Amino acid sequence: MASFDEILSKPSVFRNINVLSPHYIPQELPFREEQTSRIIRVISPALQQQKPRNLFIYGKTGTGKTCTVKRLMRDFNSRTPGASMCYINCRIYNSRYRLLQKVLKEYIPSMDKSGFGLPYLYEKLLEYLGKGIQIILVLDEIDMVKDLDELIYTLTRANDELEHGGITILGISNRLSFKNELDPRSKSSLYETELVFPPYTSNQLQHILKQRVEEGFNEGAIDSSAVNLTSAITAQDSGDARYALKLIMKAGEIAENRGKLKISDEDVELARKKVEVDILHETISTLPEHHQVVLLSVSNLSIPGAPQYVRLDGESTSEGFLLLGEIYEEYSKICGKCGKKPRSSRWFKEYLNDLEMLGLLTTKMSSKGVRGHTTLIKLGHEPGDIIPLVEKNFFK
Numbered sequence: 545m546a547s548f549d550e551i552l553s554k555p556s557v558f559r560n561i562n563v564l565s566p567h568y569i570p571q572e573l574p575f576r577e578e579q580t581s582r583i584i585r586v587i588s589p590a591l592q593q594q595k596p597r598n599l600f601i602y603g604k605t606g607t608g609k610t611c612t613v614k615r616l617m618r619d620f621n622s623r624t625p626g627a628s629m630c631y632i633n634c635r636i637y638n639s640r641y642r643l644l645q646k647v648l649k650e651y652i653p654s655m656d657k658s659g660f661g662l663p664y665l666y667e668k669l670l671e672y673l674g675k676g677i678q679i680i681l682v683l684d685e686i687d688m689v690k691d692l693d694e695l696i697y698t699l700t701r702a703n704d705e706l707e708h709g710g711i712t713i714l715g716i717s718n719r720l721s722f723k724n725e726l727d728p729r730s731k732s733s734l735y736e737t738e739l740v741f742p743p744y745t746s747n748q749l750q751h752i753l754k755q756r757v758e759e760g761f762n763e764g765a766i767d768s769s770a771v772n773l774t775s776a777i778t779a780q781d782s783g784d785a786r787y788a789l790k791l792i793m794k795a796g797e798i799a800e801n802r803g804k805l806k807i808s809d810e811d812v813e814l815a816r817k818k819v820e821v822d823i824l825h826e827t828i829s830t831l832p833e834h835h836q837v838v839l840l841s842v843s844n845l846s847i848p849g850a851p852q853y854v855r856l857d858g859e860s861t862s863e864g865f866l867l868l869g870e871i872y873e874e875y876s877k878i879c880g881k882c883g884k885k886p887r888s889s890r891w892f893k894e895y896l897n898d899l900e901m902l903g904l905l906t907t908k909m910s911s912k913g914v915r916g917h918t919t920l921i922k923l924g925h926e927p928g929d930i931i932p933l934v935e936k937n938f939f940k
C-alpha cells in the first residue's frame with residue numbers, strides 16, 4: 545500500500561505543476577506588449593474619472609486574451625478607489641440579470657442576497673456609479689450572454705443617466721460570427737474600439753513554452769527537442785498556447801507513468817492523441833445549440849454508408865466531402881425532431897464558418913460542375929467521436 549510519504553518523496557518531472565495550468569498568469573507575457581499597451585491606452589481615462597470607450601477584443605482560442613487582461617487588471621485595481629475592473633466569466637454569468645447581480649455583489653456587500661428584481665438592481669447600480677465611480681466590466685466569452693442586446697442597452701442607458709461615474713464594456717470573444725448576431729445599435733456600441741490577438745507562430749510558442757518549462761519542470765526533465773516538437777505541432781494546428789501547455793503537461797504525466805524522469809519526443813506524440821480527445825470534448829460541450837446541431841448533421845452524414853446525394857464529381861466523394869445543401873437538409877430535420885426552428889441558410893453558413901475556425905471541419909469550393917461552384921464540407925474528426933458527445937449534450 546502506498547503511503548503519503550512514499551508518494552510525496554517520489555522523484556517527479558514536475559517542479560511546480562501549477563505553472564503549467566491554463567489558469568496561471570505569468571509575470572511576463574511575451575508577444576503581447578503591443579496589445580497590453582493598446583488596452584491600457586483605451587481604459588486609462590477611467591483612472592482620471594472619465595468614461596473610456598467600449599473595447600472589443602477578438603482572437604482565436606489560446607491567443608492570450610484572458611491572461612493579458614487579467615494581468616493588467618491587478619495593476620489597474622491597485623491605483624484608485626474611483627475606478628476598478630470587474631472580471632466576469634460569461635459562461636457562468638450568462639444573462640443580464642445574473643451579470644448585474646454578480647457585479648453588484650462585488651461592490652456592495654449587502655446585495656449578497658438573491659431575489660431582487662431587475663429594476664432594483666439597476667437603481668443600485670446607478671446609485672453606486674453615481675458616486676463618481678468608473679467600472680470597466682470585463683465580459684470574457686461575451687458571446688455566451690443570452691440577452692446581450694438587452695444588457696448593452698441597459699448599460700448604455702445607465703451611462704446616459706449618470707452625471708458622474710460610468711460603466712465601460714471590455715468584451716472578449718473567440719467567435720467571429722457573433723458580431724453579426726447583435727442588433728446594429730448594440731454592435732456599434734460594443735465595437736467602439738476593436739483589438740485583435742493573432743495566433744502565435746511556432747517560434748513564439750517555443751519562447752513561451754521555454755519560459756513556462758523552466759519554472760514548471762525540474763532541471764533536465766525536458767530538453768529543447770521535446771519543447772520544439774510541442775511548438776511545431778501546436779503552430780501547425782492552431783497557434784494556441786493553451787494547447788501547447790496542455791500537451792507538454794500531458795507529456796510529463798505520460799513520462800512519469802512510464803517510470804521516466806525525462807520527457808522524450810515519443811511522450812509528446814503520445815500526449816498529442818490524448819489531448820486531442822480532451823479538447824474535442826471541451827470544444828463541443830461549450831458550443832451554442834445550433835452550432836452543435838450543425839456539427840451533428842455533418843457527423844451523421846459522414847458515417848460510412850450514410851445515404852448521400854449524387855456527387856458533382858468523383859473526387860469529392862472519395863475524399864469524404866459533403867454538399868452544403870444536404871447538410872442543411874439534415875440540419876433542418878434534426879431541428880424538427882427536437883422542436884427547434886432551423887435558422888436561415890445565411891446563419892447556417894456562419895455556423896459552418898465558426899466550426900471551421902474551431903478546426904471541427906474543413907470547407908472547400910468544388911471544381912466547376914454541372915451546377916457551378918458549390919461549397920464542400922468535410923468533418924475534421926471521426927463521426928464516432930463526435931455523435932455521442934453532441935447527443936449527450938443535446939438530447940439529455
Ligand SMILES: Nc1ncnc2c1ncn2[C@@H]1O[C@H](COP(=O)(O)OP(=O)(O)OP(=O)(O)O)[C@@H](O)[C@H]1O
Nearest residue numbers: 566573574605606607608609610611718752785786
Ligand atoms: N504570451 C504568452 N506568454 C505566456 N503564456 C501565455 C501567453 N499567451 C497565452 N499564454 C498561456 O496560454 C494559455 C491560454 O491563454 P488565455 O487563456 O489567455 O487564452 P484566450 O485567448 O483567453 O483563449 P480562449 O479564447 O480559449 O479563452 C494560458 O495558460 C496562458 O497563460
Ligand SMILES: [Mg+2]
Nearest residue numbers: 609610611684
Ligand atoms: Mg479566454
